[in-house]
Amino acid sequence: MAESVGAVTPQRLHCPEPLLLACGVPLAHFDLVYETYGVLNAQRSNAILICHALSGTHHVAGHYAGQPRSSGWWDNMVGPGKPVDTNRFFVIGVNNLGGCDGSTGPSSLDPATGHPYGPHFPFVTVEDWVRAQARLADHLQIARFAAVMGGSLGGMQALQWSLTYPERLRHAIVIAAAPNLSAQNIGFNEVARQAITTDPDFYGGNYYARGVIPERGLRLARMLGHITYLSDDAMMEKFGRDLLANAPHFSLDVEFEIESYLRYQGKKFSERFDANTYLIMTKALDYFDPALAHGGHLSKALARARADFLVVSFTSDWRFSPARSREIVKALLDNGLAVSYAEIDSSQGHDAFLMENPDYFAVMQAYLTRVFEALPHA
């Protein structure tokens, strides 16, 4: 097992210039919280930006001092000797605008009022995130990333980087993503949103001042999410129809293992995640659709891209199935771009992008070695 990057410390960037969001609202100023791992080389050419998914954070790798169990969410992928090798690359994790882990979002205090933004925080899109992330790149004086990468919603950001700033990344690594959400995907998001917004403790998003959170809604949203992150097969392997007790007890108490798991995941999530952020993040997912402005033609939408691409999908991912990744691959090939595509055999469902899998990690390691060796070096 490769080692970890060790103890890490988040940093904060204050961006004083306004950012005009896709929804038309100018955000006067904002903060981004981020972490970095590895060392930026003299040419400033070895930076990799890692974009997080729905519930991810800037804490990608390593742990916080004195908290050995606080591992980053992609600690298996990022570190010395790991596929995203911090001996080679300068790696950046950033909490997205609208988030709830330090970057400016609905739970942040609005300087204009001294109260949390709450439901008044503007809707942000994948495009907005990319433009905010570019402010961080400017601050770190990174003119061009070696790669921008991410899984799920993070993969959508990597794809968007190749469209918004085609010259600012050499490679885009798009994992377990899709060119847009299907009606089914939007439907699941809508159930989650309705669970939150109809929770009497939501108060139209103004729950902060009341000392409550829409905990029931957040739990339901996360339980539902977890079902869609796992495959039917993975759930059967992990939980089957196992009962906590020996026999059905004919009550509404938890009795199947899968119920226990989902309730636990829901509870844990409701204790750490902001409901308004969850709403904003799911809407950003729903809205993402680069082909929309091109009459639905993804190939036309991706004509601006200049990066080389690695696209990765997982066979049992029914949230963003391999067929959705192949749509991206086809559109990139239509534009004559260099595309590597790996469809990884896995029973883990959508969550596979977060898990160690020899085939997956070998593909990542090989591709990123190629990225590294082609860099302009000292």
Next chain:
Amino acid sequence: MAESVGAVTPQRLHCPEPLLLACGVPLAHFDLVYETYGVLNAQRSNAILICHALSGTHHVAGHYAGQPRSSGWWDNMVGPGKPVDTNRFFVIGVNNLGGCDGSTGPSSLDPATGHPYGPHFPFVTVEDWVRAQARLADHLQIARFAAVMGGSLGGMQALQWSLTYPERLRHAIVIAAAPNLSAQNIGFNEVARQAITTDPDFYGGNYYARGVIPERGLRLARMLGHITYLSDDAMMEKFGRDLLANAPHFSLDVEFEIESYLRYQGKKFSERFDANTYLIMTKALDYFDPALAHGGHLSKALARARADFLVVSFTSDWRFSPARSREIVKALLDNGLAVSYAEIDSSQGHDAFLMENPDYFAVMQAYLTRVFEALPHA
């Protein structure tokens, strides 16, 4: 288009003898509401029992007098000249015990208290339903059904009939069903249950006296249900990513067509269905597992069956996939039973069992013609 059975009238059977339920509770007496279509022949051999699914009722075909839009839920399948031909068969639809459409259930008045049973109504199982339905068969003096049939949870009842009363049915028609629920299936049910039971208007199931219903929870349960009844493809065909307006409006109001559809379905359902019944029905689904008492060996569990079988599945049904139906087929064949199996090509998902589809209806028509022609006739 074949004609309808026309105006129909529900009937009520009071069963005064106690029924010992699988949960160990004796139900002192109960009512079953049912409808019949067609004429029972002199040999009483042409009866078909139709078992309903999660949210179905006894109102299978025809309409209520003066209410032309009150068509039964399987009116396309059951009627004169239709696959379940009421010119040939005497067809029975019955609301299950624990239901909310007239048969004794949680919203019924408990004669002992004069108040609704509410959360004190005992949990019922598929086995209990079959035993209750047998009381109705006794009352109608039907010693042996020509067929017992149903889709989804209704198919599970048809399968259970072949095990509880092997000599009381000639044919079992098991459509879009499974030999038990997968962990994913149970997970979805559990999210629905948590949505209902954590709704502040649920009051532990004692909401009747308070003049409220856990409407939020019921809406969420039904929205989620609908997503699992449709295939991803069917939802894309029907709704796509279409917006109600021309452009995103960056709010939490409904904006995608699929959101509008799900909210409408949720609202409609919450106005007609009892929450305690929903909880009981989903638990009956979760518990159904005839193989459990046989060490998980489905073939051993089905050794008691004597009926001939028609098993039908639909290619895009991801709730109860064709693979689950094939498990039933294999176990029946292991026992040397006569099994016909049709895997119908459909993009409609689980809901396909309710929809007119030429291949599906041709299979049903052909099979039921064979059932009819082999009956002991006058």
